[in-house]
Amino acid sequence: MSSSNQAHGTATQQIDALRAEIVHHEHLYYVMDQPTLTDAQYDKLVNRLKALEAEHPELVTPDSPTQRVGGKVKDGFAKVAHSRPMLSLDNAYNEEELRAWAVRVRGALHSSDVLEFVCEYKLDGLSLALHYGAASHGSAHLQRGVTRGDGTVGEDVTGNVRTIRTVPLSVNAEKLKKAGLPQTFEVRGEVVMPKAAFARMNAEREAAGQSPAANPRNAAAGTIRTVEPSIVAQRRLDYYAYFLLRDGEFLLPTQSETLDALAAAGFLTNPHARTAKTIEEVLAFIAEGETKRDALGYEIDGIVIKVNSVAQQRRLGFTGKAPRWAIAYKFPARGAVTKLLNVLFQVGRTGKLTPVAALDPVGIGGITVARATLHNPDEIARLGVRIGDYVAVERGGDVIPKITEVVEDTEHPRGTREIVFPTLCPKCKEPVVREDGEIDFRCVNASCPARLSEELLHYASRGVMNIEGLGEAMVAQLLGHPLNDPVSLADVEAQDAPMSLDVRDAEMLEESNDTTADEPTRTALVHTVADLYRLTADDLLKLERVGPKTAESLIAQIDRSRSAPLYRVLLGLGIRHVGERTAQDLADTFGSLDAIMTATEEELVRAEGIGPIVAKTIVDYFSIEKNRALVEALRAQGLQFTAEKRVVGTALAGLTFVLTGTLPTLTRDEAKARIEAAGGKVAGTVSRKTSHVVAGEEAGSKLDKARDLGVSVLDEQGLLDLLK
Template identity: 40%
Template sequence: MTDAQTAAERINALRAELDAHNYRYYVLDQPSVPDAEYDRLFRELQALEAEHPELVTPESPTQRVSGAALAAFGEVRHEVPMLSLGNAFEEQDLLDFDRRVREGLGELLPGGDLFGDGPEVEYTCEPKLDGLAVSLLYENGLLVRGATRGDGSTGEDISGNVRTIRNLPLKLQGQGWPAVLEVRGEVFMSRAGFEALNARQAEAGGKTFANPRNAAAGSLRQLDARITASRPLEFCAYGFGRVEGELPDNQFDILQALKGWGLPISRELKRVKGAQGCLAYYRDIGERRDSLAYEIDGVVYKLNNLAWQRELGFRAREPRWALAHKFPAREELTELLDVEFQVGRTGAVTPVARLKPVQVAGVTVSNATLHNMDEVARLDLRIGDTVIVRRAGDVIPQVMQVVLERRPAEARPVHIPEQCPVCGSAVERTQLVKRGKGRETVSEGAIYRCVGRLACGAQLKQAIIHFASRRALDIEGLGDKIVEQLVDTGLVASPADLYTLKYEQVVELEGFADLSTRNLLAAIADSRKPTLARFIYALGIPDVGEETAKLLARALGSLERIQQALPDVLTYLPDVGLEVAHEIHAFFSDEHNQRVISDLLARGVELQEEGGLSPEFAACATFAGFIDKLNIAGIAATGAKNLAEKAGSLEGLVALSRDWLELSVMKGVNEKAKQALREFFAQPEQVQRAQAIEAQLRDFGMHWESEKKAVEGLPLAGQTWVLTGTLEVMTREAAKEKLETLGAKVAGSVSARTHCVVAGPGAGSKLAKANELGVRVLDEQQFLAELETLG
């Protein structure tokens, strides 16, 4: 077989594979390989066709833009083809592009010199959004048609769907726009919008999307425009097609004109000089990529001067005056070699993918998270599969998808172990208990747990690492490796054992000498006086994070009250539901946990900032609220209020439930609720439960009959603040503590309910979201002035 025959066979195979990928990506919105794999195949085809130009055909993927119109939509013929861009993957690719631009312009450049560097040309730079390219046709300022790119010549008519995109004007603003204006841009979905959509889809039992690009494409190409209207789509203009009228003579000013007519453009649009200006922009956006509100996969450079664009013209499938400079791939193909199971602090047994090492976003990846066995089932994952693995920023690599067409015959299913891989204890599936009005439902949870608790070395190590962490007891120098040594040598079998360590025990450990031993023991001694909130967080109660620990400490005031609090009393706390309340109560009811806490206190741990019940918490209980919290079927807030007024007390309520004649003539409570009340208090255990809750409310000084202290409202009570960017005068943690002291809740994301955002240098997507929603924004100096005003 000749070299030409071999090349022809490979070219045909590459074309067939690329066509199949194009169909899945552009038509079905179900890509089966990451972009990096597609780009490799495409570059290989380009190289082979360059070596054998006689084998180039018009239908080759290198000669046309990918995609075909769906039969379900009408067809739109693009009078000006919608071409794709050439790609750069290395800096040298950009330098070569810039050289070709300058060589192509030749004498048009002032002082142009084909043999020297010559003058720098001006480019526009903007992020390359990861969405779906569309064309919008405006006639006399009115939107009359929307279309997808399709194959570049023919697209799909999606006019009804694009009209639902909220940031897209149906009528152009201002004046001076051409009589006919075809605007081109990208329809995309922000990260926040994508996460919210997937959460809604999962809650409704619908299909979740793999990434924002798929979500945007799938949403825009719905046959029912009402579905599109319910999706958080956005549009960003980047160019134009057919025009009947006048436009500015350069790319940058055209986009500014589009912005003036009400069309959104990229906030990151910038003009730069020469290749070095492009590279500086690329590096800057690359560093800020993860803080942007949307996904991007590179940067687009365009020659700014329109006359020079026309001079350079086009190749078969791409303009000579524009380039897409891609970021290193965040998705790659690799092989799943095995699935191992790790045991966490709470005993959760979690599957971890062991992968054939692969470079993803400049980092060698050999492990990836699988979350839980439900995720393994959702992916239909088997050992031996070819998988798509993704890494974004500092996020742990994740297996995104299985390439089913590459599954080997010997692929093996993944099974959860029956015994803990660390201690050999039984592994049990968790149960989810949903508690509602008058009923409990039990279902299987997604998590499997080792039942060995602190007898399991893995759980013990993780528990101590958490106990010593910075936001817990902050024991400096007690890192993971040292904890492993302490547990493996038997020196530590619970967090309380840290406070019994002796110099002669520690100095014998690997890596320790006199000074390091004294430093560690001093750090442990310094941790003996934690605040109550830090101590509660350090205990590692399931579902109790730092904020809930602060809430418990602030409201209940003492460890004793937190330990005693009944689930129903804990639900008086804001943001503590019945499930979390039961987790807290169960933790402190456990004999082993009680023993660890007793040992900690006996070995010198002295809690700081303990005190009385907070006045706000003490004043929150009412008799009507008490009845509502009993969760009697059919009795909501209004019915509880009417019963409270009628009965006056718990004894009166029990008596009323047993006096059918009196109850039957009562107004404001329906018959179903009356029957439920009778049945509820006919159960002795429910009477005892209600009495126990009331008794604790009395003990805590929360009872509606208890004497109340005057409640002084905190100046920021009820407000939600968000901190973003770098604060230079104080740490974000210190700023958070000051805001919480003033009564504010400090959240991690911006929403319409956010009162204020404090934005330091480097603020990204949160600041953009705040500006979009019209939320008040302060810089650090303004924030400090506000703190001073509030005292």
């Protein structure tokens, strides 16, 4: 053997050994919660592996621990049909409803059948399917991660799923044998954000001037659909597995055996699952779970009860939307009655006035609730609530404080003070308007200091220009006045999912709606976001509690943001209805900010993902002289105003493709991107309108359906020939 071959062999052995060691310690840390290495020792192993893979790039494999975080998802998420519908569960809200379900189950089975249940915590997250396929040395590697979607078709979020440490990138032959699993299988489970990670994320959001996420479930859902896997990696998510399938059918005879096999294969399963032979045992488990829920590191909102036998599950079957063999027992909402002391108004980035209820502090589920959002005038009218009323408050989703109704009896007299929206902005005293067809009142003064502070915080936030160090305290100093709003409710119209006010301990609030304070004002250093780029370290050193290191760091962060891509600049402008996906679609379609600025509504609606309302908002925004001046000021500061324009060919124009199975050289995303770049469309299901089905190894039911319908079937080479 030559010396180079010997070196290559040694490198392969070293890399394999390092990967196995790292995977072992990841399992101990993330799944078993029994770490044996310090963070520094773990990092040393990973850095050694990275160095070896850099020296031998030909040895890098997709399931290497170094490959968890990939590049940004450029074209959204491909649609993927599920092998078996991911159905929701029917709910039971009390013992009577649960017993009635058990009677129906018993009645649908043979009298001689032994009936057993499996009880599992109902994790408050989002469902996710993981597909594993055959790899070298008898192992299985992660091929695809798919969201629940509408239950029939989900979204391919594989790049983001790979960053979740409790998702094995591969399962070796030894573990497969121990678990009794084939090399090709599907795992279904729940993605959750632990409470500690949720608290950390919200602290970061607030430091960046963003509104806190409503609850861990919304945070997990928003995270898994972000287009940047690096952000997903920063936010700790966990994946709890509970189903095993192959070709859409359950693999093992019972649910309890399924949970054991998943654990043996290295997946994280909920350790509190338990079998029960009677409904009394089920009820005891429910009572126990309700007492333990606050001490858990994650949110649960009930208990899932499943018939253990898969054979019995088949006999019981399904209703139109849920299995008859499983039910979710929902814990009662945690609430209390307290007094509404006042209503205060928060001015958001777009001028929207949000009413915030100031409550007599009350404990709910171990948390002191002193404030709750009232959303908008329509919600206030629906509730019929007045200041001084006693109101029922619940933590919706066990996190969001919300007023559900007014309580009126001899102990709780009605309040007398109507809630009236101000006619003048509480911050700038300019008129407030409510346009026809709009729910919200808005301050229309573009120079409103409250709007500017929110604009700066939005601009600097991590999901936009990512300027670390530009939080509320710094913005207040740059504007020359304190940010003294009683509640920080950042406008969330451009977010992918709505956010609500999180729970906060707070001092008793004044009875007056006047939220201004007699504070000394200073000369503002910033009047628009463009002024950030004119700041110097000397400017910052004049501010309170700002030293040389802080000043230099912030100036460096601001300067770094000049290189942010066009879609982030668009986000930074704060155009209503333009969120991350819309900004990316605009950048990809038009290729420059100038082209977007001059586009007509008709031209805008022809872009992917742009509807008439969004198109009108964009045109209206750029019709305002102040906004055009801001764009020119940013241009002068050297920000990125161009992007690589997505060019769509015509070779496959008018053709619809369905992808199934594993192709020899192209990933599903790559094949989809090439089809769409040539003008074709990719669908998730086969129909008579399908032009071609592109089938690879282990193609499933889609291939069968294509043959039944007489639809053209291509292999990868056939697709490549069409693309030529």
